[in-house]
Amino acid sequence: MGRRSGGQGHLQEGGVLMSRPRISVAVLLILILGAMVIVNGQVASQQSRPTPNRVLEYNARVALGQQAPVAKRQAVSGGVLQTYLEISGRLPAGVSTSSLITSVSRPVTEGCQNTFVGASGTFLNVRVNQDCSLRRQAEEVIAINPTDSRNLIVGGNDSRIGFNHCGYAWSFDRGKKWGDMVPPFWQFLMLDGHTADACSDPTATFDALGNAYVGGVFFDVAAAASAFLVVKSNAGIGGAFYHTPNSALSFQTYRTNPPGVVANDNNPDVFHDKEFIVADSTPGSPKANRVYATWTRFNFATGAGVGGHSPIYFSQSTDGGATWSAGIAISGANAAICTVFSGSANPNACDQDQGSHPIVGPDGTVYVVFGNGNTPLLGINQVLFTKCPVAADCTNSANWTPPTKVGDLIGTHPTATGANAAGCPVGRQCLPPNGYRAPEFTGMSISADPTNLSRLFVVWWDTRNLAANCTGDFSTATPPCDTDVFLSISSNGGATWGAPINISNAAGNDNNTVQWQSWSAVGPNGTLFIAYYDRKYGSCETTGCSDITLVKRVPNGTLTYFRITTASMPNLVVANNPLQAGFLGDYMWVAVDSGNIAHIVWADTRGRGGTVEEDLYYARTNLTAR
Numbered sequence: 001m002g003r004r005s006g007g008q009g010h011l012q013e014g015g016v017l018m019s020r021p022r023i024s025v026a027v028l029l030i031l032i033l034g035a036m037v038i039v040n041g042q043v044a045s046q047q048s049r050p051t052p053n054r055v056l057e058y059n060a061r062v063a064l065g066q067q068a069p070v071a072k073r074q075a076v077s078g079g080v081l082q083t084y085l086e087i088s089g090r091l092p093a094g095v096s097t098s099s100l101i102t103s104v105s106r107p108v109t110e111g112c113q114n115t116f117v118g119a120s121g122t123f124l125n126v127r128v129n130q131d132c133s134l135r136r137q138a139e140e141v142i143a144i145n146p147t148d149s150r151n152l153i154v155g156g157n158d159s160r161i162g163f164n165h166c167g168y169a170w171s172f173d174r175g176k177k178w179g180d181m182v183p184p185f186w187q188f189l190m191l192d193g194h195t196a197d198a199c200s201d202p203t204a205t206f207d208a209l210g211n212a213y214v215g216g217v218f219f220d221v222a223a224a225a226s227a228f229l230v231v232k233s234n235a236g237i238g239g240a241f242y243h244t245p246n247s248a249l250s251f252q253t254y255r256t257n258p259p260g261v262v263a264n265d266n267n268p269d270v271f272h273d274k275e276f277i278v279a280d281s282t283p284g285s286p287k288a289n290r291v292y293a294t295w296t297r298f299n300f301a302t303g304a305g306v307g308g309h310s311p312i313y314f315s316q317s318t319d320g321g322a323t324w325s326a327g328i329a330i331s332g333a334n335a336a337i338c339t340v341f342s343g344s345a346n347p348n349a350c351d352q353d354q355g356s357h358p359i360v361g362p363d364g365t366v367y368v369v370f371g372n373g374n375t376p377l378l379g380i381n382q383v384l385f386t387k388c389p390v391a392a393d394c395t396n397s398a399n400w401t402p403p404t405k406v407g408d409l410i411g412t413h414p415t416a417t418g419a420n421a422a423g424c425p426v427g428r429q430c431l432p433p434n435g436y437r438a439p440e441f442t443g444m445s446i447s448a449d450p451t452n453l454s455r456l457f458v459v460w461w462d463t464r465n466l467a468a469n470c471t472g473d474f475s476t477a478t479p480p481c482d483t484d485v486f487l488s489i490s491s492n493g494g495a496t497w498g499a500p501i502n503i504s505n506a507a508g509n510d511n512n513t514v515q516w517q518s519w520s521a522v523g524p525n526g527t528l529f530i531a532y533y534d535r536k537y538g539s540c541e542t543t544g545c546s547d548i549t550l551v552k553r554v555p556n557g558t559l560t561y562f563r564i565t566t567a568s569m570p571n572l573v574v575a576n577n578p579l580q581a582g583f584l585g586d587y588m589w590v591a592v593d594s595g596n597i598a599h600i601v602w603a604d605t606r607g608r609g610g611t612v613e614e615d616l617y618y619a620r621t622n623l624t625a626r
Helices: 025-034 054-063 078-087
Strands: 010-013 016-019 037-039 042-044 115-117 124-127 137-144 152-158 167-171 179-181 198-206 212-219 226-233 260-265 270-279 291-299 312-317 353-360 366-372 380-388 404-410 445-448 456-462 484-490 515-522 528-534 547-553 559-563 589-592 598-606 612-620
Touching (some): 078 198, 137 598, 137 612, 152 198, 152 612, 167 198, 212 270, 226 270, 226 291, 260 291, 291 353, 291 366, 312 353, 312 366, 353 445, 366 445, 404 456, 404 484, 456 515, 484 515, 528 589, 528 598, 547 598
Parallel strands (some): 445 515, 515 589
Antiparallel strands (some): 115 124, 124 612, 137 152, 167 179, 198 212, 212 226, 226 260, 270 291, 291 312, 353 366, 380 404, 456 484, 528 547, 547 559, 598 612
16 A cells, blocks of 8 residues: 655655655646536536426426416326426425424324224225325325235325325235335436436236236436336235336346336437326236336427427337337327327327326227327317227237227316416416316226127216306316216227216216316226216315215116215315425226226325325225125
């Protein structure tokens, strides 16, 4: 080892005296310049700020009132926007946490479980997430193990370790008890060399063998990178923990990296959003155990048409989520229904999309429904449908059917043009009086009737029945607001669709009130279940509180209505929770098991100890079944 020889400016290394150079100002300057790197032929400091994602920046600037929204340009999902604003410290001025209620029951080792019990004969409302803090858990998905219906997985946007990190819960006793966690996505390096800042838009599915898969959208807040990742929980684990999908690695279940990579970009003009996965869980299907993914791929620099688009993309995995096929656009083109605002070379491309939902039919056919805005009028959009037949190679865009129109998708509810006490972001459409963001593009779902392979159900909600008092500027709009949930049925595999049926007002009992953010699923006997947020109970339409309603539609068309919540959920507003105000997530979920029992998850604002904050809650239609 070297040692100092004295005060003569020398070092002795291996018995040899060497001069110790004195660093001059000129040399120091050279060293500083030497610390700079060449990137794409240009000199750039290692400390320079990375290029932000233009898709996220556009949405943030609109929400902050710094830019007018571009006509027909779709918005990123609410969870992504909220996370981007929160992490980057750009929530609107004046938001304070001083009014947040902090009196909670003392945490104990049970994991802060909570259950609301109603009167005899009503449903139990069981809290899924076991986080004891007042952090957000919202935007829900539920999946049921086809090999054991007692095994459930619920996902939600989870903020316990930072804004939106995609938490997942599991149950092995049909929802009586839950455990939860944040999956190990965070060793994955994005293409910018960083680990991701956030995860949003949770998704979950089981294959026919009982393997579970979960995923999300991952992104950096101050850089361009975004990705769509999937991890796995092998059969028998049941979602209690997750690991790499790569079964070629030794000790697979001990490894968290690499995840399955569905999409991955470091392009400031590209952002991956609103993704869902679904596995073929029918043992006899020719494509059993394949896992499929659809998502919205925003591209703000297409070089054609209006210069930006957001088509629906598709990818599949045939090796248990380890590898994924190259993403392809499946939203297609149709000159009869997609007439304007194309961002593609084809002027009739159906490419201004958001909010796809994929399912797999009993025979292995893949069905996808999505929202589309290639229409002439603002607020007047459409629900579109496409499918890939079971015999076709779904990785080829040409094998997807041209999109057909299911129905109109009307979004004329009020838009915030300035700051407001309800927490509705500028440029977003919300429901007065509480300011909940209500994106009709992300509240649509599709189901395939297992008793009739030609029969499909699509459910969505929209605002076609709004009166003038509940339109225009959010600051002046007032209840009552009449939004409704609709059902359209196809009897020929999606080639044509029947006229929309107003489900929420089929019995004439919605009282000119709000029903929104619907979801649906069908059981093995063809019974369809539809759940949604509802303001028809008590004085909720004027005060803003809400409930969950479940509609049961048996094959002959008879409808039965159930109030799932044991009591109304209080308003979530700036006055009682400024960080969570205005956001209940972009979707809720319903799944049906082999016994025709419906399982419902939603974001509930009835916090422990009298707080008003968001948690994931669960109920089912038969509470005694084992």
